[in-house]
Amino acid sequence: MNYNPLNPNKVYLITGAAGFVGSFLSKKLLEQNCTVIGIDNINDYYDVNLKHARLEQLKPFEKFTFIKNDISDKDELFKIFEEYKPHIVVNLAAQAGVRYSIENPDVYIQSNIVGFFNILEACRNYPVDHLVYASSSSVYGTNKKVPFEETDFVDHPVSLYASTKKSNELMAHTYSHLYKIPSTGLRFFTVYGPMGRPDMAYFGFADKYFAGEPIKIFNNGDFENDLYRDFTYIDDIVAGIERLLSNPPKESVPNKVYNIGNNNPEKLMTFITTLEKALSNALGKEVVFEKVFEPIKPGDVPATYASTDRLQQAVGFKPETSIEEGLQRFADWYVKYYEVK
Template identity: 50%
Template sequence: MKVLVTGTAGFIGSHVAQLLLARGDEVVGIDNLNDYYDVSLKHARLARLLAQGGYRHVQADLADRESLDDVFSTYKPQRVINLAAQAGVRYAAENPHVYVASNVTGFLHVLEGCRHHGVEHLVYASTSSVYGANTNMPFSEHGSTEHPLTLYAATKKANEMMAHSYAHLYGVPCTGLRFFTVYGPWGRPDMALFLFTKAILEGKPIRVFNHGRHKRSFTYIDDIVEGVVRALDRVPTVDAGWSGAKPDPATSGVAPYRLYNIGNEQPVELLRYIEVLEQCLGRKAQMEMLPLQAGDVPDTEADVSDLVANVGYRPVVSVEEGVARFVAWYREYYGV
């Protein structure tokens, strides 16, 4: 297939493009290469893609409507995977307009491109952050997401609602994927594992929020990517058993629409995550214990039963294996 992937210079987007190319798909990638974090890392990710046949890159911003219209008109993708977004949950507190431009306006332009160019299926990234104040775990796609705790989560919740409206009004099949704490090689430098590794190797203290007692469904990048591509291949349909009297938020009776969690079912306490990292690095961390940050939730735990039943996939990589792979990549990439 010809697949348009947005955010291909990013962590998840670059890995998704790699897997699509490996299986023989043609990939058109879009990224604006912004300087939110080290642009050289983004260029290094892109270089791996450009070295392969079947990849074409467009440097553009999703918020630029004309540029995106031109991409759809020129390349005529059959399917679209939207992974571009302004990253960083806490960055939104200082730069809210950037988030809305990228995550809401940009997503609208993607939906419009799909609508006007007959795209067969749109798969887009959502986040476990949409569960917000919900403490009914494991988090299920069939549960409430009405109380987001950050603007980032609110923009992703908006994406889910926008996708449903386009699926209903224009028949664009849409699948939203709620990612749970993604980590692994080629990751983002602003994320915990990257920050911890750098600090420990430099002999500097790491900041451990909530005294390390919160749990996360840490999910290795390969597990995320496999789930994304398998979801791409399963085009959603209208759910014949759906009831407006008892509406299920994960499906729809009026639109080809679906939501899935992609996360490791075994949540791990942050202190254990750090312990595994220490073992992989062969060094102890100096820990500065701090309270829970504003906007953070104490725990996350993914219910992936729908992903297993409908897509045929379950994330399987343990933190012991995943962190070891990350450390091996980090040492090689940075020469430390």
Template identity: 50%
Template sequence: MKVLVTGAAGFIGMHVTQRLLARGDEVVGLDNLNDYYDVSLKESRLELLQHQPGFRFVRLDVADREGIASLFAQHGFDMVVHLAAQAGVRYSLRNPHAYVDSNLVGFVNMLEGCRHHQVRHLVYASSSSVYGGNTKMPFAEGDAVDHPVSLYAATKKANELMAHTYSHLYGLPTTGLRFFTVYGPWGRPDMALFLFTKAILEQRPIEVYNFGQMQRDFTYVDDVADGVVRVLDRPASPDATFNAARPNPATSHAPYRVFNIGNRNPVPLLDFIGCIEQALGKTAEKRLLPLQDGDVLATYADVQALGDWVGAVPATPLEQGIASFVAWYRSYYRV
């Protein structure tokens, strides 16, 4: 297949692209290489991809309406994996317009490209953050997600609604994937695992929010990449059991699906830090701080629907995944 992967220089995008190339697909990777975090890390990811046959890189912003339209017209993609977005919950409190441009304007540009060029399936990144203030655990795709606690979460919820509209109006198969705290080698520098590892090695205190009383469903990046590709290979289809009188938000009469991708194992933050300490052979100095605006206390994924759909769910143990990240970090930064 010929696949467009947006955000190809990003953390998840690189891993998904590698998996597609390894099986022989042709991939056009799109990224704007913005400076939200260290651009050199994105360039290093790209360098790995550019040594693999079948890959072509295009530097372009998803918010560039004319550029995206031209890209779709030129290439005739079979499938699209849309991972490009302005990430980060806390950053959305300081720079909301970046989220509107990338996550809303950029997303409608993707939908229009797919609509006008007969793309067979659009898979896009949603987020566990859409569950917002929900307290029922585990989070299931059929739960209402009407109370986001950050603008980032609101844009991801909006993406799901926009995708459904295009599935309904134009028959475009769309699948949204709600990622749960993805971690692993080549991870983002703004994520807790990277921040904690860097600080501990530099003998600086780590900032632990809500005094450590939080839980996250940490999901290893290889499991996520595998899930993305498996979902891509099974385009969304109408749900024959869909009941408009009691609608399931994760399915539809249209070719539309939403799935969680998580490890089914919420880990206390202090246990997570303990795994990092074990992998590094060092003890962290902890600076305990209050809960930050936009944060949620816990995430926990129900992945039954994903398992039923593609026959596999994430399963990498946290200790194994953290050890792999630490090994990569030490090698990449030579520490």
């Protein structure tokens, strides 16, 4: 395993730069004196104040340029490629959320299919060294075999969101085959941490607690057969992406897909009790959530569990953050950011 380090002479274009992973990755690159062009449409899928707060952390860096734009606007996207001539593109802009895709399918097609097609076309017309893009663990659907491996059959997605991510992988493969665009897809497994997405369960649990409301747990109240999730701390995710950036695939069809997860799934209830402890520590008083148990939601999968062997062999990726440590950092940030007592 040998991998090339980051090259500060390259221009890195990151879409979804005001998003959770995009902002943390941008900051990591900027701290290493890289030039980063950030694109985001700042949509209101969740609290835009949080997106602006993430961008505020990037503004002090001289080598950061932010452009408010939607990747589904092809003409504007091409102008950005023409002007800044990025060497490495990281496409993290997407409409996220499994459950939301059931209520609002249109935005998923616009952002995840049309937007990604525009990114591929831009990379074809303005050739790049490497395109890295976000896929998702949701492509595994209801696969029973665990841990999930990249070679598993993934033709039965159970949500439109998962379908769009599987489509991205197929589209990237086609463009790599036809136009030799080196591309790497990353199947993310439940990313969490400070400044994370408010639509994620752990964030919502904290919100509900401080609003004096019960939390809803969609596991049928079945602790024996509880949902398992491969919760992956944000710093581990960013470290994995950073190692991949200067290491495009070299095959005849230069296209790779990797799982990027924790390789250590936790029961949902274990995660919840750990979050209660973390908030107790942050507040200096005992926190116990009021819990309501409900049936599993359509589109949810019973378990996510990543085999990360392929990524470890490629670039030495090994997540290091326990859920105790990661949730404590989240809880400390949450209490401070929202000034809760």
